[in-house]
Amino acid sequence: MLTGRRLVLVEDDALMGASLVQRLELEGARVQWLRQAGRALGALRSPQGHIDAVVCDIALPDGDGEALFAELSRTRPPRPFLFITGRGSIAQAVRLIQAGAGDYIEKPFAMDQFLARLVTLIAAADPPGEGEAWLGVSDLARRTERRVAEAGATERPVLISGEPGAGKGHLARGLHNASSRRLGPLVVHDASRPSGSALSDAIAEAADGTLYIAAVDRLDPEGEMALLELLDTPPACRLVFGGAPEGLEAVRPDLRDRLRRSEITVPPLSARPEDADWLMQRLFAGANARRSAPLSGITEAASAAVRAHGWPGGGRELRARVIRAVDAAEGPWLQATDLFPERVAEAPWRTLAEVRDEAERAQILAALDRSDGHPATAARLLGISRTTLWEKMQRLGL
Amino acid sequence: MLTGRRLVLVEDDALMGASLVQRLELEGARVQWLRQAGRALGALRSPQGHIDAVVCDIALPDGDGEALFAELSRTRPPRPFLFITGRGSIAQAVRLIQAGAGDYIEKPFAMDQFLARLVTLIAAADPPGEGEAWLGVSDLARRTERRVAEAGATERPVLISGEPGAGKGHLARGLHNASSRRLGPLVVHDASRPSGSALSDAIAEAADGTLYIAAVDRLDPEGEMALLELLDTPPACRLVFGGAPEGLEAVRPDLRDRLRRSEITVPPLSARPEDADWLMQRLFAGANARRSAPLSGITEAASAAVRAHGWPGGGRELRARVIRAVDAAEGPWLQATDLFPERVAEAPWRTLAEVRDEAERAQILAALDRSDGHPATAARLLGISRTTLWEKMQRLGL
DNA sequence: TAGACGCGTTCGGTTTTCCGAACAGGTCAG
DNA sequence: CTGACCTGTTCGGAAAACCGAACGCGTCTA
Structure with missing residues (x-):
């Protein structure tokens, strides 16, 4: 059962x-x-x-x-x-x-x-569709993919918002391929690079395909006006936008709300550690095949380190790290130190009590910081009682 | 009730x-x-x-x-x-x-x-009707509505000031409908979109109706001159203006003082959370009716989140969010995450127990790695007993 | 000036964690 | 075959971690 x-x-x-x-x-x-x-x-x-x-x-x-x-x-x-x-x-x-x-x-x-x-x-609650994984294997990723696929079936403009390196471009491509325009071209226009060709050229080029406008939150005022007009009088091509959530806050309200009508938010990699692991496996397979002497695989410790890392740079950072690590690996297995060479400095072996205390110290300091130094709220954040926090601070010398 | x-x-x-x-x-x-x-x-x-x-x-x-x-x-x-x-x-x-x-x-x-x-x-379950309450059910909203209705009875120009998306346009329509010109047209002229038709055309079109000039604080210098003239020699139509409070500070003083003679300030949505909830209920009813499989309702958590949100984008933002949420909701109820999908991006705060477990897991894996999978030596490395290591591995699911 | 509130600190009791002892296999050299 | 050695697992007691209650203290507010 x-x-x-x-x-x-x-x-x-x-x-x-x-x-x-x-x-x-x-x-x-x-x-x-x-x-x-x-x-x-x-x-x-x-x-x-x-x-x-x-x-x-x-x-x-x-x-x-x-x-x-x-x-x-x-x-x-x-x-x-x-x-x-x-x-x-x-x-x-x-x-x-x-x-x-x-x-x-x-x-x-x-x-x-x-x-x-x-x-x-x-x-x-079982997910009905299967489909190819574009983003990852986590619940959040699958849900996002499903929504993108559904959006692909319509003709409406879509905004894909998410941190840099979260996979917005991949999703735009997936959306294009899931749409009825999949035989047409997918044209990418990066709004943060004004040097490129004009927007009108990109529209013409996209023709009966899809136009993906990346970094739509970085448009200048004229660009914003042009975009508003574009949304009022739809061009021949399908419109897909990409942008960062914070950047979008700064966009003029009417345009922002227009864009937001069909927004799909891509959760950052840090919110779905399983995907970081999955993505590493995929990137590793690709990079490893290009090695003259392929590695045997990835150690468990490396996987754990990848899951625990915050990935502020999203998938892009992960990609860079994996490629460099595969390139630089010496043993037969990909080690955590290959992925995070900067941690070598603090290399001496530590006992479990030491790493535990250090992790606790860091989190306690972070909690105190976050709560403006109020111990009671910090304790609530940490999920422990006020007295326990006091005791721990005594022990750790804070 | x-x-x-x-x-x-x-x-x-x-x-x-x-x-x-x-x-x-x-x-x-x-x-x-x-x-x-x-x-x-x-x-x-x-x-x-x-x-x-x-x-x-x-x-x-x-x-x-x-x-x-x-x-x-x-x-x-x-x-x-x-x-x-x-x-x-x-x-x-x-x-x-x-x-x-x-x-x-x-x-x-x-x-x-x-x-x-x-x-x-x-x-x-009740979709919003026409011409009912324009702003909301809070005291602030009711008071503002009353002032607008009173202003509608006069012929004087009126300035409705408030944050974007606070409902200025709705109030202008309400004013028009409450006035003796309700049988004439209501023409909307957006001063922030210069591409549109000229102001003189709009005046002619409004004829014996009402002309609503939105974003009056975004007029260019010539527009300001034209407006001053318009105020001196009233046209056939009734004049209503809309603008943001901060933007009005930047308008040339003589014009600003003229506009301010009969100003009605719309309190922002963030100042009346009950209205946000009420507005969501109405918008939800309308959007839900268009769904093929209607949702059962809105969860209490979603209501609370709506009341707590700051609504920098006012009712426009709320409207966009509700429509998108109803469109994207998967479960039978509208959840807080449907309305605020970007919140998954918030780095989830970890309790002390979590970071401790995470640190322990990583170190245990590293120790096992270093000792070629021999638990006894790994335990010695970690400074704990063999049984404790076993117990921890059980608990952490390794 | 009284009360509310948050903080540092102590205390007693409960829960959890940790350890050593112990036992049943499994492997491997001799 | 046998004993040494290791592993997975259970058990009971010692040690610790943790919590709530409580008290005194400063601070802020009505």
């Missing part, structure tokens, strides 16, 4: 949790069992792979499932949630279902019924 | 029914009270006119409300249902909400709360 499904179980009760895990694994699912809301928030916010559904208790020692769900849906579309609770109320059930949770069951329940509803829930 | 609304009440209990009818009619609704499921089925299947919502008890002498709802939705999407029940269960509530019923309340309930939820339900 659940063969190969990946589930997350959030449940503090040891007995209940164990029995659920046992039964779910019997059905073939891979289950990650989390006992605390804080942990669950982290695991669901930066998952190690695709998660099919979340089974979530409501009363938890450090919070409640409802808040967990609300926090998750604040920033990203949450995975389907199946809530299970002992002391639930009708009002709560209504609230949660209306908030977009998938289902809600009272304890105690019959295991068969629980499983049936879980299966229904997963089936309802 | 419910003025002019048509409601159907399905309730067998005489006391309860009477009290509900009394209160609902007090609020201005027209209520049709049915005591049997069979009757209700007929009345709802071939309604005598538009019905805004159905308030429905579950336990009925000749059937139950759930079956009634199911039977109705078998053929077409039913009107919004608000279920009220004394002997309800969580399972039933979940089932009904999942099936698309609007809301579900347990008896006994506080009448105020019941009314509030009924109003929300109706608003979410």
Whole structure:
């Protein structure tokens, strides 16, 4: 029934949790069992792979499932949630279902019924399309790809917004190929490079194909006027725009809102670490084939380092790093130090306690910074109590 | 609150029914009270006119409300249902909400709360009509509307100042409709788009109607001169101006003071969050009606996010966001992330437990790497015991 | 001037983490 | 075949981490 499904179980009760895990694994699912809301928030916010559904208790020692769900849906579309609770109320059930949770069951329940509803829930949320991966394999990436493909079927102008190096150009090409104009040309016009040919030339060149105007947020005022006119009197070609979210804030409001009517936001690579890993594998395969003596592969540690890196430069940075690393690698495997040579400086081996303390210190300082030095809010940010923060600061000498 | 609304009440209990009818009619609704499921089925299947919502008890002498709802939705999407029940269960509530019923309340309930939820339900299903409230439902909006209507009664030129997207254009139309010239045309001239026709043409076109000059603060020097002249020798048409407060500071002083003689300032949307919510409800209803598979509604989190947002782009931004969100929504409910997709770009804040786990995971993998996969030596490298390493690997899923 | 609020600090109790001991295999050299 | 050595795993107790409650203190506000 659940063969190969990946589930997350959030449940503090040891007995209940164990029995659920046992039964779910019997059905073939891979289950990650989390006992605390804080942990669950982290695991669901930066998952190690695709998660099919979340089974979530409501009363938890450090919070409640409802808040967990609300926090998750604040920033990203949450995975389907199946809530299970002992002391639930009708009002709560209504609230949660209306908030977009998938289902809600009272304890105690019959295991068969629980499983049936879980299966229904997963089936309802299963992505219908497959298609080629342009962006990545994460939920966010697949969702974005699906939206781009849908937009390709229409004739409307589309704005693809995202950080530099997030893959906007790739998506524009994918959109073009998914549209009825795929036989026509795809012309790329970079608005941030005024030296290039005039916009009108690009329009003529695109003809019955697609015109992708990159960095539309960097247009000068005349360019903006021209674009407004272009949107009012559509040219022969299909229009697709690319731009950075912050840059778009500075565009004149009427044009911005016109563009935003069909905006597709590409989540940055840092929001989907699994894609960073996936992208590295692909880039590695390409670069490795060109080596005279191909490497055997990538170490686990290198993968972990890639997932943990923030990727401020997006896919472009990743690409540069992988190519350089494959070029410079010495051993038979691609090591983390090949990808991040700048870290060699701090090379001496450290024990687990040391790296843990350092990570904690850095995060505590960041939290204090973010909360203007208020310890109470910093502690809330960090998910620990005020006293624990104080204790840690004592220990770390802050 | 419910003025002019048509409601159907399905309730067998005489006391309860009477009290509900009394209160609902007090609020201005027209209520049709049915005591049997069979009757209700007929009345709802071939309604005598538009019905805004159905308030429905579950336990009925000749059937139950759930079956009634199911039977109705078998053929077409039913009107919004608000279920009220004394002997309800969580399972039933979940089932009904999942099936698309609007809301579900347990008896006994506080009448105020019941009314509030009924109003929300109706608003979410009711597309905006013409010529109703122009700005919103907040006190600020109401006051501004009153001032505009009063100004409409005079013949003087009026300056409507406010942020872009605050609703200046709507107010201008409202002013026109409230004036004695309502039978004449309303001509809009956008001063920020010089490409358009000349001002003199617009004056001629407006004739005995109203001329609305938008973005009057963006006029070029010649335009300012022309406008000064226009104010000295009033044309046949009524003059209304729109402009942004900061932009007006830069206008030449004599013209500015002339314009300011009868200025109405529109408070920005950010100053009246209730209006943002209200406006979203209306826009949502309109956009949702055009969907092939209408959404069930807006989640509470989405409402909260809308109220909290600063709306630098005013109503225009809100409109663009809602339309796009309804277009792109995937689940049965409109989520906060549909309205603010760019928020996935926000680097997710990590709790201390998360960064600690992340750091540990990376170091453990590095140690295993360095020790060729021998756990014992890796544990020694990390400065922990073999069992602890095993336990950590379990917990981190390695 | 009283109250609300946030901070530093201590304390007792609960939970988790960590470790060593132990046991059942598995491998490999002798 | 046998013993040395390693691994995966469980168990119980010691150590720590963590939390909430509480107290005194300064600061800010009504």
